[in-house]
Amino acid sequence: MNKRIVAVRRLHAEHLKQLEGMFHVDYFPHLDEGNLDAYHAALAHAHGLIGGKLSVTPALLDGAPNLEVVATISVGYDNFPVDEMSRRGIVLCNTPDVLTETTADTGFALIMATVRRVPELDRFVREGQWQAHVEEAQFGRDVHGKTLGMVGMGRIGAAVARRGALGFGMPVIYSNASPKPALNAELGARCCSFEALLACADVVCVTVPLTDSTRHLIDADAFRQMKRSAIFVNIARGPVVDEAAMITALQQGDIAGAGLDVFEQEPLPSSSPLLALPQVVLLPHIGSATHETRSAMAQLAVDNLALALQGERPPNAVNPDAFSMTSAQEKM
Numbered sequence: 001m002n003k004r005i006v007a008v009r010r011l012h013a014e015h016l017k018q019l020e021g022m023f024h025v026d027y028f029p030h031l032d033e034g035n036l037d038a039y040h041a042a043l044a045h046a047h048g049l050i051g052g053k054l055s056v057t058p059a060l061l062d063g064a065p066n067l068e069v070v071a072t073i074s075v076g077y078d079n080f081p082v083d084e085m086s087r088r089g090i091v092l093c094n095t096p097d098v099l100t101e102t103t104a105d106t107g108f109a110l111i112m113a114t115v116r117r118v119p120e121l122d123r124f125v126r127e128g129q130w131q132a133h134v135e136e137a138q139f140g141r142d143v144h145g146k147t148l149g150m151v152g153m154g155r156i157g158a159a160v161a162r163r164g165a166l167g168f169g170m171p172v173i174y175s176n177a178s179p180k181p182a183l184n185a186e187l188g189a190r191c192c193s194f195e196a197l198l199a200c201a202d203v204v205c206v207t208v209p210l211t212d213s214t215r216h217l218i219d220a221d222a223f224r225q226m227k228r229s230a231i232f233v234n235i236a237r238g239p240v241v242d243e244a245a246m247i248t249a250l251q252q253g254d255i256a257g258a259g260l261d262v263f264e265q266e267p268l269p270s271s272s273p274l275l276a277l278p279q280v281v282l283l284p285h286i287g288s289a290t291h292e293t294r295s296a297m298a299q300l301a302v303d304n305l306a307l308a309l310q311g312e313r314p315p316n317a318v319n320p321d322a323f324s325m326t327s328a329q330e331k332m
């Protein structure tokens with residue numbers, strides 16, 4: 001008997017076709033009040049679940065007793081109850097690597113746009129304010145040669161650092177759980193304390209995953225330690241930053257600006273004070289959102305799901321122990 005899977009949101013026809021060639025697929029391109037019952041009914045029989053922006057709770061798992069694998073179309077998995085899934089022998093797979101360069105492009109776009117005030121000056125032109133030569137009031141600051149401080153030096157952090165060091169001659173400093181000797185040699189990067197980074201960096205760029213220990217890592221105290229000319233960029237997760245403290249720091253001029261792809265609440269509420277701050281560049285969480293990369297992420301998720309449901313070890317299990325448990329259960 002074919003295994004059953006539930007597919008949620010953003011799947012191209014080619015990926016759906018691959019899944020339908022292997023499994024019985026219940027597909028929910030959109031989830032809303034109208035089809036929630038049908039979604040839960042499908043989950044009650046599902047062996048696999050694949051999609052982006054999945055909301056997986058212990059209650060949902062209770063209603064999906066046959067579930068073996070969840071394949072998220074994202075690298076981040078802070079929104080999953082990983083321990084609970086492991087306890088139940090459910091493998092969680094993510095999509096690392098294929099989005100690294102694209103997300104780093106987004107990070108650098110934010111650095112450039114914020115430091116050189118690109119959206120603000122675009123509005124200046126559109127609103128007919130460009131009547132004479134631009135004055136100092138419209139000047140930005142240099143990006144090249146400035147010190148880039150990476151909070152987190154994983155795959156995406158390294159890709160942003162590479163752009164800064166090799167493309168813009170930026171000295172790179174970083175705080176990370178462990179130093180990266182190969183990167184130090186390649187980029188002349190220097191591992192330093194979090195405090196030293198905050199004090200020295202002209203651009204502070206955050207790429208750490210959201211965990212219990214990184215929640216509100218960038219708090220009021222951290223903003224106070226940054227240079228008043230510093231630009232803060234977040235392409236990680238909103239809750240890594242105390243957003244209220246960041247807003248205060250921006251309003252008081254404790255830092256010069258911010259480029260943000262992620263927020264504590266997404267979509268950003270229309271009441272957010274960030275919307276009124278011209279020195280802030282806002283993006284709607286598009287770190288990996290290009291045609292090429294989203295397609296590669298979906299393909300990787302399909303491959304992970306297919307392998308795991310066929311009893312083979314998927315390459316991107318975040319809780320590989322759960323896979324061993326599933327295989328052992330199947331053998332019993």
Ligand code: 8YV
Nearest residue numbers: 052053073074075076287288
């Ligand atoms: C996702 C991301 O598209 O991969 C991640 O962790 O942040 C983005 O690439 C987003 O999480 C929605 O699924």
